[in-house]
Amino acid sequence: MAMAMAASSLGLSFSTETNFRALEKPTCIAPVFKASSAFAVAKPIFILHKGRLSSSGTTIIPQAAPVADVEDGNQAETDTVPTPVVIIDQDSDPDATVVEITFGDRLGTLIDTMNALKNLGLNVVKAKVYMDASGKHNKFSITKADTGRKVEDPELLEAIRLTILNNMIQYHPESSAQLALGAAFGLMPPKEQVDVDIATHITISNDGPDRSLLYVETADRPGLLVDLVKIITDINITVESGEFDTEGLLAKAKxxxxxxxxxxxxxxxxxxxxxxxxxxxxxxxEESSF
Incomplete structure (x- = not known):
């Protein structure tokens, strides 16, 4: 019912008073926290501290034990490091959240990434790999293990995104220089910071009589997806569905x-x-934030 009232595809149930803090060992608990009347109460999987979930805090990112080699066993450097791309698609499948990961031809089978997603209480129900001019695409569909339905909580969607990016940095350390997350967790932080004023582009166009299409492009940072949804819903605008792309240092949301x-x-x-x-x-x- 909450999904029908406020966000028919994303669901987008979230707390405006939570903040993920980095811990050495994330502990899985599910406290109840505040949510607006238009949304269902979410069940976060991390210890949550009072405060706002945004770039002011570092999100806990579940991960497997580090390994010496990258996932496909090849750490050979090339002159050009491809741009990492992670797409979270809520539009193409009514029953599952579709995730697509691209990093040139460097990605392996991503078994560890899928295991890390299972630690978030998710199931990977189907997966496929295909090649094109941009490289190897790993595409898989995700549902919540307890309901068998697509992910509807923006905090969990953000946890999915950051988990994937963290695993990419862990197994492909050369990717950290091209990811905003690399500044906090990577061995090689980005050489240049994105100018938010220059990078930010926002457009709204009609998408039929019943809805509009909002496009946002800006500098990436942890918590961005949740913050965007909160800003939109705070002015009583309903988010029905969408797509959130991480392309190197940039985030692109539709x-x-x-x-x-x-x-x-x-x-x-x-x-x-x-x-x-x-x-x-x-x-x-905060001044000391990511």
Whole structure:
């Protein structure tokens, strides 16, 4: 019912008062925490500390024990390191969350990544690998183990994303120089930081009479997906479904949004764009944050 009321595909149930903190050994508990009336109460899988989930805290990322070699057993360096890409797609499959991972031809079978996702209470129900000009694509469908349904909690979606990126850094350390997460967890942090003012682009277009398409491109950081959804829903705009892409140091989000069952009118579009732009340029972060 909450999904039908507020976010028919993403579900997007989240707490506005939680913050993942880095711990050496994540402990799995499921406290109940506050959620807006439009959303169902989520069951987080980490210890949550009071405060806002955003880039002000580092998200706990479940991971397997480190290994000396990369997943496919090949650590050979090349002149050009491909751009890591992680896509979380909520649109293409009504019954599962589709994840696609690309890192040139360097990815192995990603067995460890799938095991790490299982530690989040998820099942990988199907997977396939295909090649094209951009490299090897590992694509798999994920459902929640307890319900058999797609992931609907933005905090869990963010945990999925960061888990995948962390495993990529762990098994392909050369990728850390091209990922925002590499600044916190990688052996080789990015050589250049993205200028948020330059990198941020926001557009809204009509997507039929009942909804609009919101596109956001900005500098990546942990907690970004949850923060974007919170900003949107704080002004009573419904997030119905979407796609969240991590492309190197950038994050690109596409959300189908509506207001009271209709496409967003121009004045409200302006409010949404200004709210997002203000937050992305001036996030509520601590000086020592990621």
């Amino acid at each position: 959300f189908h949004v509506s207001y009271k069952g209709s496409a967003i009118i121009k004045p409200l579009q302006l409010v949404l764009v200004n709210s997002l732009r203000y937050f992305l340029r001036r996030p509520s972060t």
